[in-house]
Amino acid sequence: MSGKLYLVPTPIGNLEDITFRAIRILKEADVILAEDTRTSAPLLKHFGIEKRVFAHHQHNEHKASSEIVRFLKEGQNVALISDAGTPAISDPGFFLVREVLKNELPVECLPGATAFVPALVNSGLPSDRFTFEGFLPVKKGRQTRLKALVEEERTMIFYESPHRLLKTLEEFIQYYGEDRQASVSRELTKVFEETVRGTLSEIKNHFENNTLKGEFVICVAGRE
Template sequence: MIGKLFLVPTPIGNLEDMTFRAIRILKEVDIILAEDTRTSAPMLKHFGIDKKAYSHHQHNEHQSTSEIIKFLKEGKNVALISDAGTPAISDPGYFLVREAIKNELEVECLPGATAFVPALVNSGLPSDSFVFEGFLPVKKGRQTRFRKLVEEDRTIVLYESPHRLLKTLEELGQYLGSNRQASVSRELTKLYEETVRGTLEEIKSYFENNILKGEFVICISGCEPKKAGKKNYD
């Protein structure tokens, strides 16, 4: 028997969003990997999961992955959790999943919490077709990414941190147009959850005068589809 790798979503704020299945899996597996054990410890304790978590984050994932693959081959079941939300969505997990698949090991991702889905649905922007960009590059490749988004006609979804929010809204306005419709959600599922809707300029103005706290999800409407010119076949 070989083990299985489980990717287990954890609440992004409200602990009531944890699923029964996620709790069961975390209690049953042999090893729990966490992005930050200091963050995950209170959550695990809250749900009665009396098990030590081991660190697996972007700075050690290449080193630890080979050891994890070894454990899986020995028949141990392993669960990966991130600080909040679904592992591998703008969090560590992709590299481990890829290596597990290369080694023909079984991988199972449980459905559960993630920030961009409620933010997108709550934005009021089209959600039938969208592009998720995660965090934009901080330096290298940032302007290139903005230029690519200019022609994107699907709803665009981004993650951003508090100290870069205003800069990102300013740059989005410069590239996409300050009148582009958008929404910004913060503190999702928490006590002070907030979604601000309007143009990029209006939203930027709002956050220049209000609290910048929590993780932010930005949703921006896509560009208007270009109308094909009439062809004269006479």
């Protein structure tokens, strides 16, 4: 029998957010694939998980996927984790899943942590319909993406890094208006978790005068 590829969500901050099932799968897997083995080492050590761990990231996933398929065909169970959250959501994983499915091998994704869900629910913006945009292109295609969302009526969700946050908020004001309602969450589940709500202009003013640290999730109301 072939092995199975498991996509295992890991905490985005608070280690208590991992599930009992995720810990069991990681302990039972023959091989663990980690986006960054140095980042994952403390997590695995904390839960007493001692397994073969290989790096699997955007720079090697195309080359490594064929070897992982071989592992599965040999009957080995493989667990994929990212640095934080659910694999393949703005993290490596999609290409591997596609290759495994092409080879008609089983894939199972466990439910668990992902940053945009608590940010959206906590934002106070409509959550019945939304579009997840992840990270905007840094250069090529960025303006095209922003323009394409001008008429979007659903709540829009973006990921952003600290050094680009203010620039991104400025662009949102340019395309969507300074009075558009929004929410910015940072350091979700961690000690210094913060969510700032208000108009895009108010939020920009807040972060111009406060420390920019952590990973950010931006929720922007859709066009009325």
